[in-house]
Amino acid sequence: MNNIFVYCEITEEGYVADVSLELLTKGRSLADELNVKLEAVVIGANLKGIEKEIFPYGVDFIHIADDKKLFPYTTGPHAKLLIKLFKEQKPEIVLFGASSIGRDIGPRIASALKCGLTADCTSLIIGNHEDKKQKKVYKNLLYQIRPAFGGNIIATIINPETRPQIATVREGVMKKEIKSADYKGEIFPIDLNNVFDELDFAVQIIDRHIEKQKVNIKNSQIIVSGGYGVGSKENFQLLTDLADLLGGEVGASRAAVDAGFVPHERQIGQTGVTVRPKLYIACGISGAVQHSAGMDESSKIISINTDPQAPINQIADYTITGSVEEVIPKMIKYYKENSK
């Protein structure tokens, strides 16, 4: 069996993006299970020393293309290099972040290689498949598990015949874990001579305003999250007060974001970020699957809702039947009086 490849995105600040490190971690465990090597691909500019960030995740080979024309990311040259590399290396599995980069380039690669791509996977596991009609058994396929149909169903997708099996995964869905600080691998520079033509650089970047990540709900251990049921921007201030007090962040459901209570960067769920804090306080959130898909792995969930039948109560450890205006001030008061 051939190896597993992870495309590593480079951030504005010149580091490997978190989502890519998370995929390297996942890639390593899949590679161990399949008994194959893990390879990383890095395309960008000024990449000297980048391998030091990558090898510790258990990477055996890194393919590096380092040229000033290759950063910031544009589709043409990155797609050209990946298609060429994958045609030569014939990976078993390729993983991309489900970011504006991964979701831009992934489909082009899959289209060029005529193979399957599954977007926004929430789980990747190895398993077998028996095709009863063809009387054929496929061993060690990648099960690509994702919500579909607006989050109302969970589908397991497989690619029995085509390789590579390509998947994209959102930031925060997989865990990031260093395998070993002194893990050693090999570096292979990608040959850039006579690879590109004019069309690859057809799209020119003329201006960029990329902000540093300000809101960091993904890594927050405590999240106080609000839904449409919070009712107003003013009531959301209560959530902010509680979050500040507990050292957490404010999150929101899509309905609260759509209503203009909170900016989109705080949206949790299928179309926002996925979080797994140790405490998730859901205020006035009914708990549509699209939302709960992004938080149901939280260690403790408290639901504050006037509706005792709210679906989120089924995954909550504590359900408080009441309004945000009544409950949160009481929580704040007790905490102020009793925390050390």
Next chain:
Amino acid sequence: MSFKIIVLAKQVPDTRNVGKDAMKADGTVNRAALPAIYNPEDLNALEFALRVKDKMKDAEVIVLTMGPFRAAEIIRESMYRGADRGFLITDRKFAGSDTLATSYAISLAVKKLAPFDLLVAGRQAIDGDTAQVGPQTAEKLGIPQVTYAEELVDITSKDITIKRRLERGVETVKAAFPLAVTVHGSAADCRPRKAKRLMKYKHAKTVTELQNETKDYTHLYNERPYLNIEEWTVDDINADVEALGLSGSPTKVKAIQNVVFQSKDSKVLGTSDEEINDLMKELLDSHIIG
């Protein structure tokens, strides 16, 4: 020479308003229980195309959709809002196509309409949320792409300038034609229907729809050729049947699971001071908050 814009639009079940009867007992989706709507980001794409048309002399907006016969509704809706013509790709042989097979079929239909200048599509459709068909089609056509478009900044006869919406900011890019653009939901909303256009295009029909009419309107369609919505089958786009439907789709659905929450043991509390205080004490004692 006229400037040709092709818009890819899809009719989708409204997955945002899923009611209790949306899922059948066996865990499959009950499509009949969901209203069919114009995919929201495809409306943003149509508006993007119409804005290009507003700025270019002698531009034409053609809507291309793939789906069952009733997807012709999407083309009429586009016409009411400003599109000039539309084509419906429809054939049972397309059933079961994944994004790769779909992009193959669409790329062949686009080639039939070539030469064109812009191919515009919504970023993604709400029934799959894959965001794949746009870029996959662009790759098959061998043209560059600009995804996540939010705003048409400028257009000349030579090139187009587009602002893109990324996770953490914006990026402005410039590209020549032909070009594929996928439009983000944060882009301008689509303009509403115009009463005049509604009157003009309400009788726009496909051949299949005309066959179901009780009266013979042949003369009307001869006089006003713009009312004909062409239907294209597998043969019309010269597609290889093996590259379509299930046989042309590398991805297979192994299992579908209806989402049912696993119920945990959950404590139900009221809002009395005592109950809230007990909860907070428990959280403090277990060092969940500190």
